[in-house]
Amino acid sequence: MDKINDLEKKPVGKLLAQYAIPATLSLIVSALYQMVDRIYIGHLPDAGVLGLTGVGLTAPITTIIMALSALFAFGAASTISIRLGEGKKDEAERAVGNAITYVFVTSVIIAVLFFSWKPQIFEVLKITGESAPYASSYINTIVLGTVVSMFSFVFPIIIRSDGSPTFSMVITIAGCILNIILDAVLIFGADMGIQGAAIATVISQAVSTALGVFYFWKGKPTLRLSMKALRPSISTLQSIVKIGIVPCANQLSVSVAQLIGNYSLMLYGGEVYVGAMTAIRSVFQLFMMGVYGLGQGFQPIVGYNFAKKNYKRTFDILKLSVIWQAGILTVGLVLAQVFPHFWINLFIKDTALATIAVGGLRKFTILLPLALFVAAGSGFMMMTGKAKPAIFLNISYQIFISAATIYFLPLVMGTDGLWYSQPLTDLIATLLTTILFIHNYKSILPKLRQNHPGKKGAGNGNSL
Numbered sequence: 001m002d003k004i005n006d007l008e009k010k011p012v013g014k015l016l017a018q019y020a021i022p023a024t025l026s027l028i029v030s031a032l033y034q035m036v037d038r039i040y041i042g043h044l045p046d047a048g049v050l051g052l053t054g055v056g057l058t059a060p061i062t063t064i065i066m067a068l069s070a071l072f073a074f075g076a077a078s079t080i081s082i083r084l085g086e087g088k089k090d091e092a093e094r095a096v097g098n099a100i101t102y103v104f105v106t107s108v109i110i111a112v113l114f115f116s117w118k119p120q121i122f123e124v125l126k127i128t129g130e131s132a133p134y135a136s137s138y139i140n141t142i143v144l145g146t147v148v149s150m151f152s153f154v155f156p157i158i159i160r161s162d163g164s165p166t167f168s169m170v171i172t173i174a175g176c177i178l179n180i181i182l183d184a185v186l187i188f189g190a191d192m193g194i195q196g197a198a199i200a201t202v203i204s205q206a207v208s209t210a211l212g213v214f215y216f217w218k219g220k221p222t223l224r225l226s227m228k229a230l231r232p233s234i235s236t237l238q239s240i241v242k243i244g245i246v247p248c249a250n251q252l253s254v255s256v257a258q259l260i261g262n263y264s265l266m267l268y269g270g271e272v273y274v275g276a277m278t279a280i281r282s283v284f285q286l287f288m289m290g291v292y293g294l295g296q297g298f299q300p301i302v303g304y305n306f307a308k309k310n311y312k313r314t315f316d317i318l319k320l321s322v323i324w325q326a327g328i329l330t331v332g333l334v335l336a337q338v339f340p341h342f343w344i345n346l347f348i349k350d351t352a353l354a355t356i357a358v359g360g361l362r363k364f365t366i367l368l369p370l371a372l373f374v375a376a377g378s379g380f381m382m383m384t385g386k387a388k389p390a391i392f393l394n395i396s397y398q399i400f401i402s403a404a405t406i407y408f409l410p411l412v413m414g415t416d417g418l419w420y421s422q423p424l425t426d427l428i429a430t431l432l433t434t435i436l437f438i439h440n441y442k443s444i445l446p447k448l449r450q451n452h453p454g455k456k457g458a459g460n461g462n463s464l
Contacts, residue, residue: 007085007304012316015301016294020321022169023160024293029169029176031289033204035282035346036180037197040187042279042347044194049350051194053271054134056278057127057262060255061114061139065146067251068106069153072099074299075244076154077161078383079236080223081300085307089223091236096158096216097229098236103154107147114143126263131271137195145202152205155212161300163222167215175208246382246390253398260403265418268410269356273418276357279347280364284422287332287365291325291372295379303383311444318380325372336365363419370426377433381440389436397429 007015041051076099083092114121122128127135142149152175156168179200186196216225265273298321305314336343344357374397381390402425409417409424438445 007081007301008308008310008313012301012313012320016297016317016320016324019160019165019300020294020297020324022165023296024290025169025173027172027289027293027296028286029172031282031286032176033179033201035286036176036183037201038278038282039346040183041194041197042275043349044187049272049275049348049353050131051134051138052275052278052347053131054127054136054194055138056274057125057131058135058139058142059262059278060125060258061121062142063251063255063258065110065143065149066153067248067255068110069103069150070251071244071248072103072106072150072240073154073157073244074247074382075099075240075242077157078243078299078303079239080158080161081303081383082307085304093223093225093229094233094236095240096162096223097225097231098233099154099158099240100151100225101230101232102237102240103150104147107150110146111143125259126266129271131274134194137193138198141195141198141202145198145205148202148206148209151212152208155209155215157296159212159215159221160296164215165297167219171208171211171215174211175204178207179204242387243382246378246387246394249391250378250394250398253395257398257403257406261406261421264406264410268415268418272353273356273415275348276353276360277418279344279357280361280419282347283336283343283361284364284368287329287336287368288371288375290328290332291375294321294325294328295375297321299379299383302380306384311447314384315444318376322372322376325376326369329369329372333365333368336361336368360419363416364422366420367423367426370423370430373426373430373433377437381436386440389440393429393433393436396432397425401425401428401432 010018038052038055041055042049044051076095079095080092083089083095122132122136152171156171159165159171160168182200182203183197186192186200187194190196192199215221261277262274265277269276298317301317302314305311305317340358340361341354344354344361348354348357374393378390378393381387381393402421405424405428406418406421409421411417413420
């Protein structure tokens with residue numbers, strides 16, 4: 001049974017594990033890129049808090065880079081899965097080639113715009129005061145490495161849709177291990193401080209990029225690259241953007257939410273609260289990697305089977321994914337509530353700041369399992385032709401709900417509102433996701449309750 005037929009016939013439990021486990025491990029490793037940087041930065045002599053604050057204040061910039069990476073990565077990966085499901089291999093290969101071309105062009109544009117408008121960008125982000133030199137030192141290097149940063153994000157996701165989730169995982173893990181080693185060498189061994197963390201990240205991402213290039217030019221991919229595939233195609237770009245705009249819009253709205261969140265943190269707590277939130281969000285994102293990994297893992301399967309009109313199999317994958325995601329976040333909830341000092345002490349050595357962050361982490365994660373619904377719902381809608389509600393959900397989650405709660409809740413609760421903004425956001429977003437899901441699949445859900453098998457192939461391997 002070849003890699004493509006597996007998407008249609010392999011039991012969904014085994015298939016989801018096959019795709020989701022490598023994706024989850026890759027994302028955990030990706031999270032460790034930032035976590036390890038922040039752990040080292042947080043323990044810099046006489047500069048840990050300011051270093052964390054500087055990194056936190058530049059987060060909207062790195063999030064924008066990630067947003068544009070997600071546009072091409074998930075847009076191309078989803079297009080690949082759909083075109084393969086339709087039996088259009090040539091168009092799937094063109095999606096790979098065009099993603100590579102547009103990523104390169106976009107990365108150059110980002111770097112040029114940043115360095116042309118850096119003073120104005122720093123002014124908007126409120127990067128001033130004692131943390132400004134640390135922020136500048138870090139983000140200058142990161143932006144210079146935008147091209148390898150974007151490719152190190154894009155290649156593993158495209159390669160996973162090509163049917164090689166294990167090699168996708170290897171690419172990310174190799175980069176992370178190198179990053180951990182280089183962080184220690186450059187930050188402390190070479191006494192390069194926060195800039196050493198940025199250089200270590202860029203070098204590691206360059207290695208991951210090189211492995212991605214090797215896969216398509218010298219490896220054994222299902223989809224072959226050619227100069228024709230690399231040639232820009234408007235129709236292919238439209239296909240990529242149509243799907244990729246959902247995760248891109250999500251990340252862009254995250255950037256807006258981060259900007260507003262940083263403003264509120266500075267307003268109600270000052271620079272130290274930005275440092276505390278940087279540590280808390282790092283822990284939160286680590287717990288969320290399992291959710292995102294399962295979301296990425298089910299996308300090729302959902303996209304392929306929905307295109308084949310195998311609806312029961314499509315929804316079986318979603319149901320199983322949600323069950324696993326709920327289990328992961330329940331474990332995360334317990335770990336955050338029972339061992340908050342362990343997580344915070346990884347990043348912060350200042351006792352007073354650590355005390356603030358420990359209390360913040362407990363409040364921030366009190367409804368952690370609810371965080372899965374937006375991620376699962378928007379990813380599923382994106383892969384089943386519901387791009388508009390998926391975009392609406394993601395933008396609403398980050399800007400209209402998340403940004404609003406972190407801005408207004410402190411007016412009522414004081415600094416506690418900064419931490420309780422996340423559980424309130426997740427509660428409201430869960431209700432919105434449920435409403436959108438029922439509305440957009442009301443014609444299909446009754447058929448599933450009747451156990452309608454769909455077209456030929458839908459009933460193969462459906463048991464959970």
